[in-house]
Every structure is written in structure tokens, then in C-alpha cells.
Amino acid sequence: MLKRIAVLVSGGGTNLQALIDAQKSDIITSGEITLVISNNPDAYALERAKNAGINTVVVNKKECADQTEFEKKLVLALEENRTDFIVLAGFMCILSESFTKKYANRIINVHPSLIPSFCG
Numbered sequence: 001m002l003k004r005i006a007v008l009v010s011g012g013g014t015n016l017q018a019l020i021d022a023q024k025s026d027i028i029t030s031g032e033i034t035l036v037i038s039n040n041p042d043a044y045a046l047e048r049a050k051n052a053g054i055n056t057v058v059v060n061k062k063e064c065a066d067q068t069e070f071e072k073k074l075v076l077a078l079e080e081n082r083t084d085f086i087v088l089a090g091f092m093c094i095l096s097e098s099f100t101k102k103y104a105n106r107i108i109n110v111h112p113s114l115i116p117s118f119c120g
Contacts, residue, residue: 002030002031002032003030003031003032003084003085004031004032004034004035004081004082004083004084004085005031005032005033005034005035005083005084005085005086005087006033006034006035006036006037006077006078006081006083006085006086006087007019007033007035007036007037007049007086007087007089008036008037008038008039008074008086008087008088008089008091009036009037009038009040009043009045009046009089009090009091010038010039010040010043010045010090010091010092010093011040011043011044011045011090011092012043012044012045012090013043013044013045013046013047013048013049013089013090014090015089015090015110016036016045016048016049016089016090017048019033019087019089020033020048020049020052020054024052031084031085033049033052033054034054034055034081034083035054035055035056035057035077035078035081035083036048036049036054036055036056036057037056037057037058037059037074037077037078038056038057038058038059039058039059039060039061039070039091039092039093040058040060040092041058041060045089045090046058055081057077059073059074059077061093067096070093071095071096071098071099074099075099075102078103084106085106085107085108086103086106086107086108087107087108087109087110088107088108088109088110089110090110091109
């Protein structure tokens with residue numbers, strides 16, 4: 001059974017596109033991208049996901065009262081999607097220790113630069 005993958009993004013989505021392309025080329029064989037979540041409603045990554053037929057959700061941190069509310073909305077979207085794994089692909093929000101512990105050993109960051117010094 002394929003594992004359900006959620007990709008969290010903030011911007012253009014070039015890493016997301018690489019993952020979509022890898023999935024279409026059968027390079028990714030054990031999982032399927034089933035959800036893309038962005039904190040930025042204007043992120044082009046959302047268009048990339050829609051073009052690939054992948055469900056999208058926007059959780060705008062600016063519309064949340066605090067980090068706890070923001071992460072509760074993320075968790076709700078992930079749980080509704082029955083997410084098995086999370087890929088942070090240029091997701092420009094810091095996630096709390098409680099969030100990362102909830103998904104221990106199920107999160108990978110493909111954009112591990114020293115932010116904000118080396119963004120993009």
C-alpha cells in the first residue's frame with residue numbers, strides 16, 4: 001500500500017515539481033503525494049499541485065492568533081488527509097518541538113539551508 005505524503009511549501013515549488021516529476025517517472029514508488037499545504041496563499045507551488053491533480057490547503061500563519069493555532073490547523077489538514085509522511089520543500093515557517101515530535105521520524109526537509117542567510 002502506498003504511503004500518503006504531504007508536501008509543505010511556501011513559494012514557487014521547484015522542489016515540489018521535482019517530487020511530482022519523480023512520482024510520475026516511477027522514481028518514487030512507495031508513496032504518493034496526496035496533499036500540498038502552503039502557508040502562503042499566493043505560492044505558485046499551489047498551482048503546480050493543482051496542475052498535477054493534488055489536493056491543496058492553505059494555512060495562512062498571518063491569520064492565526066499564534067503558533068499553536070497555526071500548528072493545530074496544519075495537524076487537522078494532515079490528519080484529514082491520513083498523512084503518513086511530511087516533506088518540507090521550501091516551507092519557510094519554523095515548526096515547534098511538539099509538532100515535530102508528533103511526526104517523529106516521518107518528516108524530511110529537502111531545503112536544509114541556513115535560513116534566512118541562504119534562502120532560495
